[in-house]
Amino acid sequence: MEYHFSNRINSVPPSSVGNVLKQMSDPTLISFAGGNPSPDSFPIADIQKISRELLENDPVGTLQYSVNEGYPPLVRRAADFLNRNETVIRESDELLITSGSMQIMEFTTKIFCNEGDVVLCETPSFMVALDSIRSNGARLIGIPLEKDGIDLAELEKRMAAKPAPKLIYLIPNFQNPTGITMSLEKRKAVYDLAVRYGVMILEDDPYGDLRFSGERVPSIKSLDREGVVIYAASLSKIISPGLRVACVVAPKPIYDKLKTAKSLNDIHNNVWSQRVCERILATCDMPAQIKRLSQIYGEKFSLAHQEMKKAFHPAVAYTHPEGGMFIWITLPEGADMPAFVAEALKQKVALVPGNAFYVESRLPCSSFRLSFSTPPREDIIKGIHILGELTYRFCR
Amino acid sequence: MEYHFSNRINSVPPSSVGNVLKQMSDPTLISFAGGNPSPDSFPIADIQKISRELLENDPVGTLQYSVNEGYPPLVRRAADFLNRNETVIRESDELLITSGSMQIMEFTTKIFCNEGDVVLCETPSFMVALDSIRSNGARLIGIPLEKDGIDLAELEKRMAAKPAPKLIYLIPNFQNPTGITMSLEKRKAVYDLAVRYGVMILEDDPYGDLRFSGERVPSIKSLDREGVVIYAASLSKIISPGLRVACVVAPKPIYDKLKTAKSLNDIHNNVWSQRVCERILATCDMPAQIKRLSQIYGEKFSLAHQEMKKAFHPAVAYTHPEGGMFIWITLPEGADMPAFVAEALKQKVALVPGNAFYVESRLPCSSFRLSFSTPPREDIIKGIHILGELTYRFCR
Numbered sequence A, B: 001m002e003y004h005f006s007n008r009i010n011s012v013p014p015s016s017v018g019n020v021l022k023q024m025s026d027p028t029l030i031s032f033a034g035g036n037p038s039p040d041s042f043p044i045a046d047i048q049k050i051s052r053e054l055l056e057n058d059p060v061g062t063l064q065y066s067v068n069e070g071y072p073p074l075v076r077r078a079a080d081f082l083n084r085n086e087t088v089i090r091e092s093d094e095l096l097i098t099s100g101s102m103q104i105m106e107f108t109t110k111i112f113c114n115e116g117d118v119v120l121c122e123t124p125s126f127m128v129a130l131d132s133i134r135s136n137g138a139r140l141i142g143i144p145l146e147k148d149g150i151d152l153a154e155l156e157k158r159m160a161a162k163p164a165p166k167l168i169y170l171i172p173n174f175q176n177p178t179g180i181t182m183s184l185e186k187r188k189a190v191y192d193l194a195v196r197y198g199v200m201i202l203e204d205d206p207y208g209d210l211r212f213s214g215e216r217v218p219s220i221k222s223l224d225r226e227g228v229v230i231y232a233a234s235l236s237k238i239i240s241p242g243l244r245v246a247c248v249v250a251p252k253p254i255y256d257k258l259k260t261a262k263s264l265n266d267i268h269n270n271v272w273s274q275r276v277c278e279r280i281l282a283t284c285d286m287p288a289q290i291k292r293l294s295q296i297y298g299e300k301f302s303l304a305h306q307e308m309k310k311a312f313h314p315a316v317a318y319t320h321p322e323g324g325m326f327i328w329i330t331l332p333e334g335a336d337m338p339a340f341v342a343e344a345l346k347q348k349v350a351l352v353p354g355n356a357f358y359v360e361s362r363l364p365c366s367s368f369r370l371s372f373s374t375p376p377r378e379d380i381i382k383g384i385h386i387l388g389e390l391t392y393r394f395c396r
Helices: A017-024 A044-057 A059-063 A072-082 A102-112 A127-134 A152-160 A184-197 A252-263 A271-283 A286-311 A337-346 A377-394 B017-024 B044-057 B059-063 B072-082 B102-112 B127-134 B152-160 B184-197 B252-263 B271-283 B286-311 B337-346 B377-394
Strands: A093-098 A118-123 A139-146 A167-170 A200-204 A229-234 A246-251 A326-330 A367-371 B093-098 B118-123 B139-146 B167-170 B200-205 B229-234 B246-251 B326-330 B367-371
Touching: A044 A059, A044 A271, A044 B044, A044 B059, A059 A271, A059 B044, A072 A093, A072 A229, A072 A246, A072 A271, A093 A102, A093 A252, A102 A127, A102 A167, A102 A200, A102 A229, A102 A246, A102 A252, A118 A127, A118 A152, A127 A139, A127 A167, A139 A152, A152 A184, A167 A184, A184 A200, A246 A252, A271 B271, A286 A326, A286 A377, A337 A367, A337 A377, B044 B059, B044 B271, B059 B271, B072 B093, B072 B229, B072 B246, B072 B271, B093 B102, B093 B252, B102 B127, B102 B167, B102 B200, B102 B229, B102 B246, B102 B252, B118 B127, B118 B152, B127 B139, B127 B167, B139 B152, B152 B184, B167 B184, B184 B200, B246 B252, B286 B326, B286 B377, B337 B367, B337 B377
Parallel strands: A118 A139, A118 A167, A167 A200, A200 A229, B118 B139, B118 B167, B167 B200, B200 B229
Antiparallel strands: A093 A246, A229 A246, A326 A367, B093 B246, B229 B246, B326 B367
C-alpha cells in the first residue's frame, strides 16, 4: 500500500523535538539541548504525600472519567494563581486545563485557521510550537526579534498585509530560544496593533515565573480590554513537566471552541495529575517554590555565563536573559553550525542548532540554543569548556 | 472583537459529550448516558501500591519529560498484551501510546485528510469520534449498520465513488452505540474492499476485551497483510479511564506521522499513568482482571435485559450485545425521542438520544443508547422501570 498523507502533516519538517527528548534521556551526554526543568526543582515530597492521600481517600474519583474543561477545583486554583500578581483573567474570560502548553498552540490554530491562513510569529521562535501551528495548515510568517522584542515596523507591515493574518504567536518572557524579554512599551504597541488590525494574540508564557534578575513585566493579557489575547500558562516549569498540566485563558466564545477541541482530542486531562496540581497549589508555599526555582536557574545561568566569558572565543556573542532556561549564542557569520553541533555531540555535549528555530529553517544560521536548566554544576562547567574549545576552532 | 472561527471547528455540532460527562458526575441521576466503566472494575489496590513504589523509587523519572512515542517499557508491554490472542502487531507495525483513543481518531484524520476529504463510517457510530473526524476538516459519509455489521453493498458503492474516500472508521466489537459485533465474514469482506480500493481502515476496539457471551472474533488488523489497517486499543475500559492511556498500532510510515502529530499536540502522555499501566500489565493477573470485568458487565447486561423484558412496551426493539457497555433501543417510528429523553431526565434518568450518533444528526430518530456499565444493580432496576413506564406513554 502506498500512503498519501495530508498537506498539513507533510508541511512539518522532520522532528527535532524527538531527537532532543531522546538526547535528554541519554545519561552519557551533557545536554544543553532540552528545556527540561532542573530535577532538583520538583516538589517530590509533596507529590508523594498528595498522591498517597488522593489514591487512599478518593480512588474512584481519581480513576474515573472527568469533565472536558478540567477538574473544577483545579480550574479555580489555577485562576487564583494566575491572577495573584496582575489581572490575567477578567470577567469575560474562562480558564481551560490542557495536557501541556503545546495543545494550546494546536487547538488555537485549529479553531481559528483554515488551510493557508497566515499566522505571524517571532523568528527565531520555539520550533515545536511553530510545527504545531504548521501542522494545522496555517502558513507562518516570521517577524525578526530585536533586543527588546519583536520588530514593530515589520510587524505592522505584516499585520496590514492581505490576506490578513489570523493570529500572532509570541513568547514575551525569556523567549525560547533567545532568552529575550519583550519590553512593556513593545507589549503595549503589539497589543494596540492587534486591536487595530483585528489579529488575535497567542501569548505563551511558560517561563514567566522563572525570573532571576530585573523586574517583572506585565503580561500582554493583563492589558487586554478588547478580548484579543489568548494566554497560555504552564505548570510544567514550576511543578513538573511529566504531569503535563497547562492552562489557557481566553474570552468566553474562544474558550468554548477550545473546550470543544479539547473534548475531541483527549476528552480531558489525566485526573491524577490535575488533582496533584490542585493540592500543590492549595497546600504548598508557591511563592517559596517559585523563589527556589528562580534561585536554581539564576545560579545555573550565572555559572554558565561566567564560564562562557572565560572559555568562549571573543567573537562569540550571546544574550543575557533575566530568567528562563535559554541563552542564544551566535558565532561569526559563516561559521559552520551543523559541523559545530555535530562535533559537540561527538564530544558528548548536546545542543540545538539555531536554524531549527527559524521559520525558514533551511537557511544557514551561525547561532545555537544553550539550555542551562538541566545539567548539574560540574556538567555546566565541563560542557561549556568543551564548547569553548570548539568556538576557537570554528571562529576563524 | 468579533471572532471568526475556522470552517472545521464550525462543522462540529454543539457538544453532546460535555453534557454526558456532566450528567455522569451528577450523583442525583441514574445515568445510562455515559460509557463510564463500572467503578468496581478499577484495580484500586494495585494502583495504590504501584503509585507509591513508583514515586518513592523513581520520582524524577516519573516527573520529568519523557519521549514522544510513550514510555518504552509500556510500549513493549502493551504490544505483548495486544498480541496475546492474535497477531495484531506485525514486524512492519509499531505501537504509539496516546492520551485516550480519541487522539487516535484525531491524529489519523489529521495526517491523512485535507479539507473536504471523505471519511466513511458506520451510522450510527460514536458521536465523539465522528466530531473529532469532522473537526479535522473531513467530510463524513455514513454506511448503514446491519445486525452483523456494516452494509457491504453500500460500502462498496461508497468506496468506488469519486472522490475516493481516505479512511473508513469502524468499531467492529460491541459497537458504540448499538452493541453490534461485525461477523468474521464481513470483516474479511471489508478488509478486501479496503485493499482493492486503497482506503485505510481505522479499527477502533476499546471494548473487545469486555465480551460476556459468544466467541471472540479476530480483529481486522489481524487479517492485515497489506498495511491498510490502523488499530486503536484502549486501557481505559480494562484498567481505568481517568488514566487516559490508549495505544495505536500502525504500519511504520503511518506510525511516524502519528508520532509527529502526538509530539505537536501534548509532546507525550503523562508519565505517571504510563508507568502505572506498565506495572499493571507487568505484575497483575490481566486474564483474571478481564474475566472479572466480563462478569461485571455480563451481570449488568443480563439484569438490564431481564428488566427490559418485564418493563418495556412490546413494540420496543433492542439489540442483544455479547459484550461492551451499550444497548440500542428503538421505539416505533415516529415516537418523539427528544420528548422521551427530556421526560426521562425529568425523572432523573439520563440517556443519549439516538440522533446524536448519526452522521445526519438532525434527522428524527426513535432510538436511544442505554449504557448499562456504570449504575449499580438497584439503579439499573429502578431506572429501567422508569423507562418502561415511559415506553407505554410514547408507544401509541
